[in-house]
Amino acid sequence: MTHRTTRPRRTAALAALVLVLTAGALAPAQAAGPRRQEETPAATEYTNPVTAGFSDTYADPAVIRGKDGWWYLYATSDPLVEGGEFGLMHVSRSRDLVDWEYVDTIFDEDTRPGWATATSFFWAPDIRYVDGQYVLYYTVTDTVLNAGDDSAIGAATAPTPTGPWTPTEEPVVPPRPDGGGFLWTFDPSMLATDDGTRYLYYGSYYGGLWVSELDETGLRAVGEATQVAVNDKFEGAYVLERDGWYYLMASSANCCAGPSTGYSVFAGRSQSPLGPFVDHEGVSLLDTRPGGTQVLVQNGNRWIGAGHHAVVTDLSGQDWILYHAIDREDPWLAEPGGVNRRPTLMDRLDWVDGWPVTRGGAGPSEGPQPGPVSGSLLGLTVTDPAEGNVLRGSYRADTDPQSGGHALLRGRVWTREAAPQEVHVELDLRTRQPDPFVLRLGRGSNQVEVSVDPGRRELHVEYGHGRFQEEVTAAIPPGYDLSVWTALQVHLVEGEVRARLSESRLGDVVAEVALDLRPGVLRSAPLEMVGRGAHVDNLSVNAAHEPVTTPVAEPQAGDVLLEEEFTDADLAGWEWVRQDAGARVEGGALVWPVGAGDLVGPGGTGGVLLHEPPEGDWIVETRMTLDLGDTEVRNYQQGGLIVHADDDTFLRLGHVAIWNTRQVEFGKEVRQDGFLSWGGHTSGPPADTTWLRIHHTTNDAGEHLYRSALSTDGQTWRWGATWTLPAGTDARVGLYTGGGASPATEAVFDYVRFLSVT
Template identity: 60%
Template sequence: MIRIPLLGAVVLIAGLLAPSAATAEPAADPVTRNPISSEFSDTYADPAVIRGKDGWWYLYATSDPLHEAPSEFGLMHMARSRDFVDWEYLGTVFEEGDRPSWTTGGSFYWAPDIRYVDGQYVLYYTVTDTVAEPGQWNYAIGAATAPTPAGPWTDSGGPVVAPRPVGDGNYFNTIDPALLSASDGKRYLYFGGFHGGLWVTELDASGLRAVGSPTQVTVGDRYEGSFVVERDGWYYLTASSANCCAGPVTGYSVYAGRSQSPLGPFLDHEGVSMLDSRVGGTQVLAQNGNRWIGVGHHTIVTDVAGQDHIVYHAIDRDDAWLDAPGGVNERPTLIDRLDWIDGWPVARAGAGPSDTPQPAPVTASSLGIESAAPASNGALRGDWSAGTDSVGDGGDVAVLSGAARTAESAPKDVRVEADVQVSGAFTVEVARSGRNGVTVAVDALERTLTVTSTQGRRVVGDSTPLPARYDGDEWTALSVEVRDGRVVARLAESRLGDADAEVALDLPRGVAKPRPVTLAASGGEARVDNLTVVAAHEPVTERVDEPAAGDTVVDEQFDGSAPGAGWEWVRPSSSVTVGEGVLRWPLESVDVVGAGNTGPLLLRTPPDGDWIAETKLHLDLGSGTIRNYQQAGLIVRVDDDDLLRLGDVAIWGTRQVEFGKELDENGALRWGAHLGGPVASTMWLRIAHTRDPETGEHRYRSASSRDGVSWRWGATWTLPADTSPQIGLYAGGGATPASVATFDWFRLYEAR
């Protein structure tokens, strides 16, 4: 960022009509209800979203069948909406007869990522099998281009990122692409998955081929489905973890880390790296006990009011599978508000996925502006005429040769956004009264983005250069947001967390006022499309309440030679001992997940009502080495095939907090888990119990801590209302290397 003097630099626009006092009766605010894809499909997984230059919002999905049955696999799907409420299905990206020639006839195409690059749309996607590599599952990243978001799509002719062989016929998971056009002038593609980790590579100028050597940004056995946004000087890597597709026990969730470099390292809110064996990641979205589980593989999209939303897939725990073909998880698309609290993204302030009507993203303009055809009525008056985008998909556009001003005043806290093509300079003025006001200027000749605030003789400003990739002849989204005494201006290709340039400026007190908005072009015409002027969103700044411990009901200190009253053993082991104020539990090659049911359990009946169970656990599982699946922690058990388990677990090279569920689904044992963390040699674990007030269903939410003070609350699992689960301790998963889990105490608290 460079500072420049801007005295006298404000262009004054005179002779424009005064604002009208007339206002229209406001329409009812639209609402969404999850899943938003239900209007046209039963399942719509790995969603990606972009607003086209035609003003529609396009939604893409992976190559699953679209409906319950009969339905065939489609080669990636497309739909569109004006408002995220009503949707129209458009068809598939590819047909069987036009598969990319470098992929096999049996390849699947997964996890699309849609962007606007150099005047065309680019769809990145996963290819499961390529012609050039032997065998199956030689994953690669492909790309197709189109003049409109609906196609027609032309494959780029080869992989953006080629398969990465491991040896012995195996390949790293080169899957789940996500592009970031960063303010440093480079384009980066993030990709990867559980086998090999997440990576980032720089792309060439076309955005269609990787260049240089990729950089690993997460540990190999934790994350997939990355999406990166640039915000307030930070790059936020968000990604999903756990099994995406375990039917009614899917614990898929979303996490975040941040870095001041797009190459990382990405650290969570406690400073733990996503590359660490004892892996970090701040929780963004996790299931909350309602119908939705397995919430993840997401896109982050910003509405025209500046509010972010997370678009993701989920599984209805009572309808987890497509009827046919068998074994395919039913994963429709959901959307929820994404808040930024204390510098971190979190869905609905921590409330998790919604199953009730929610305010829809703001997609239309106020002040009478027809955003998709800005010059079609008299909402703006001045040097302003109607035009047509004859090259791209913009449709009706406005051609600005001088200045145009809204007929009505905008709110004090306002957000102005438009797709613009600039041949000279384009300015947006808000809160303008005489010399006073705020001016944002995009100068395609000087190649700068500038913000200026004028209040009498006081003029302050800031400017930043535009990157080499910026081309004023191509559509670029400009947003100007004034809120809480601060203005932020951003240029972005795709408006998906990317930034060609951004300038933020604290405003002197009294500058922001409800005034008309003025648009102006100088040094050549400017073309404007998708113009919106709306009240800036009001951020949510406080998290929802999390469970808190009240009075102690049970305090087992293990200070005798055996557990105290109220405990019972299931499959007791003579190797487990109590003494000197601890319970010592050597790990053995036993387990309670699966059909074997060989692991010992120490259980007790919890009190009625809401409670929190807690234990302090010492278990040194080292780091980095493979010692599957040694673990210990808390367990909730109805019987050996209907249980929940929260533990410190070694999973391949990682050490993670795992909160899993096992159930018997029509004779088939299912296991799935939510993954938390990070872990340490000494951990505090909690499970909070409540009941659904309508159904009586048991709800259990997990938490972990490395100091017993700061807790990370995670996912919620449920157990049937007509059961009486017990709570207790477990350990096992493997005897090599020799390890001992030591429990300092077990407590039950009243929840408050």
């Protein structure tokens, strides 16, 4: 719980502590006069995929910053390189989140969990720091506990991010029977909250997403599980806390369909870690017409199938999303056959109107990009603050098995140079003393002071103006052990200071406070720290990142170029492929019974009604009413828009029944590398009457790019994935239905319009 007060300054106790600590301490050297620090750490630059230096594929990435200052990246058990063997999960490391080096597998045949079958795969690791040790959660696809594929969630512990790993003797979440089979218990993701509770999220399409509370060790699920997302829509959950909201981000659609993979990431949020999670329009992720705000989606460049992600924050406070994706021109590992080539990519994660979105909505990057901030200003050696005589005051160098070299504070310590006015400070802290650790930024009556008080078990922030101060305090959970390394992050910008304690720096919160600042409070000054017996490591001081808060522009419709309002029963200008005798023009609409035919697979049987599109860029739109019921299984009745070159080369955007759900799907079928491949992107929730749009443009290579959108009111649009067709493709555009004749239903198309793009 956080509380805030405004009252006369209460600094006497802390001032006395400073006097006591410095009275008999080492005599501090004279500090250089404070000055504005304008330099920035050497800029990093990267080009996706970031794992290209050591692997062809590195899927389902999970990331953490170790207490030794390295970032560590974990991946599922696919072969690393073409012709390689399946590993038992992988780990690599980097100093800057850009240049990665391979370390090892997590398990070998002697250390793998004994309750996994010999043929089990190990998927989707999730890495956390829990009570002074590293915990890796992972999927076991088959256990010895039951007959048949009975997936479960396992865990392994280690003193360092690279092991040695000791698997638990039993699953954290055991297999979950469901009639004659088992629910898919995949893709774990842990979250620690500020009341001291830890949660584990898991699940997949068959059964949906769930969350269970973990016991105090973090190694066993306890109590009743809570469902947080509907089945047949999401997998790869990842949850973080921001500004009082819990954000559940998860991937949707097929991860691994080669050149037609439409995997992408969506989000919902809740003020409880147990949900319900809803999107920006208030649609629940539990709805059978499931919601989800788009976080990451393919944009028509090289990368498709972008998903199964993790989020990490750099040393300026900027968030980054790491995820796997597929090169649409090179989607497979030739050996062993059938394995999708899914390297790890990284891009900036922005927050726009309270929602996470990759590169402001631009999606996966291709080509050189500005990279994360991974160093520090003020001459600090991040991984050893005691090095280089950069700090002044009373401290000494110390070492620790987990962190290595660091500084042991014995009183007041300060930097030689001034920190930026708008600043992001990070450090790892551990202490066995009851005395507070204090961090100060600014000067005089406008100084901002952050204290971690083990005795009072409080995280406290205050700043003063004249005779008065503003302050805010949050409780540190009673069971939390401050004698193990804990991350402290302080983000100070004009108008606000925010301080957070966390175990893993992964959107988890031990305690957090935020305090509004009066205008003009910020002053450039050296960073000060005060502590007796406080160990400090991984100290960085950087200019606070400049957040991107404006989304990239979306296609805007202009004038009508061509319109069909279905008043002509002869459908002049249109051409049928396999005409459906039941389709008819009636009452100013095209009424088309949904039949059993389908285009997917060899030898398409579904009917298609097509028209030549205009030249250049355009948007095609239709309004369609289609009653597919509520939750009964009606696989895969559908109708909507289609871009059709031939029966093996097409895109279709439709309202479709997928098991118990109703979704808008933008799918692609293509023949490539000798295979006929179908996959789709699931865009969002349809209504009985749904507006559908496809935006067409071309790129510099002459390829055709088609982007999907849907609306349930004809005014507000959800833009989704982009598919491409080769340059020179002669595709027509129109309507389709199909997927199942029973129960009987009809799609009613009110119009088709081709619109200019403004």
